[in-house]
Amino acid sequence: MLLTVVADYGVGDLAFAEVRQRFASLLPEADVFAIPVPPFDTVSAGFCVAQLAFGAGPADRILYANVAPRADEDAPRESNAGERLLAARLPSGVLIVGVAAGASLSFVADERVVFRAVDVPAEGSQFRSRDLFPDAVARLVRGDDSLLREVVAVGAAPQRSVAYVDGYGNIKTSWYEAPAPPGSRVRVRIGSAEAEAVVADGVFTVPAGELSFAPGSSGWPRGGGGGDRTSYELFARGGSAAEIFGNPAAGTAVEVRAAG
CATH class of the missing domain: 2.40.30.90 (Bacterial fluorinating enzyme like)
Known part of the structure; x- marks a missing residue:
């Protein structure tokens, strides 16, 4: 099982290691690989997610995208709240789980992929991708789709950019x-x-x-x-x-x- 983390933590950043350790405890059979993108760069993240999700590879792979600039609101955020976590399963079997920020999921959604909200808190930690989201990802990997809620519209990716x-x-x-x-x-x-x-x-x-x-x-x-x-x-x-x-x-x- 291949689990690729697409995030803006920084090349060789401690955050990638912490997220990898978290997944090692929840999904010990997964080979976790990190793809860094520039800070707050949801466009690069979305492009990488689409390329890896639609490209050749094992059917049981997971794309976990976390670039969350918390730019959906300008007001102060209580309890480090941020954008929601969404998920989709492709007909190929690939599971995509990511934060609905900017264009992080847009290149995939442009190909008529439907995303659903994941029932997981959007607040409670500055480091949600380590503390809150991996448990939900692991449950989805195990086939627990009871976490999936309503369909959420995802905006289009930027064109000619x-x-x-x-x-x-x-x-x-x-x-x-x-x-x-x-x-x-x-x-x-x-x-x-x-x-x-x-x-x-x-x-x-x-x-x-x-x-x-x-x-x-x-x-x-x-x-x-x-x-x-x-x-x-x-x-x-x-x-x-x-x-x-x-x-x-x-x-x-x-x-x-x-x-x-």
């Missing part, structure tokens, strides 16, 4: 179709930075030193059929696209227009 930046500086986007025919030169603007790129059918189909905008390695089947949703990414051959565009945050709009 930065979705995730990988370790090579490749910018994965929520563009899923080519903005122009392959070989076309376009101007790409992200925030205040702008650069020229070549629309391609593969990221490496440009010479060294060029920037390509092409379907990358990330994507998943569209909900309800209709083929795959493949993420276009900005790839700087021999460099870092993220650096070229000033290391943009996930959720930043990616604007594309014809060059010249």
Whole structure:
């Protein structure tokens, strides 16, 4: 059993170790793996959850997403209350459990996946992902769906935006179709930075030193059929696209227009 924790605790942070220890006591048979995203970055978290949930892997895997900026209310929060915990089971058998914050569950919900509220307190601890939520996750893993309550609507993921930046500086986007025919030169603007790129059918189909905008390695089947949703990414051959565009945050709009 593979349990992947997608959270913004920080690379090598003590919090990941504490959550892993908690799951080791509740689900000792699970292999717990951590995926860090930047602080409060629900867009990157949501993209990672969708990629892992819809990708190839064992049917008994679990995606546990916890990026909870507690930004749903500006007023003071009593007892460290935060966003609710939701869950969904895919037809493949994959279990997704995550905090309903920002776009953390949006990429999955966009594929017609229905999320339900989990009957677990949303307050009572600053560190809910260690103290409150793992018990509910373990019960769901064991098949106890009595915790599931009403269906909760999840907002759409940002379109034509930065979705995730990988370790090579490749910018994965929520563009899923080519903005122009392959070989076309376009101007790409992200925030205040702008650069020229070549629309391609593969990221490496440009010479060294060029920037390509092409379907990358990330994507998943569209909900309800209709083929795959493949993420276009900005790839700087021999460099870092993220650096070229000033290391943009996930959720930043990616604007594309014809060059010249």
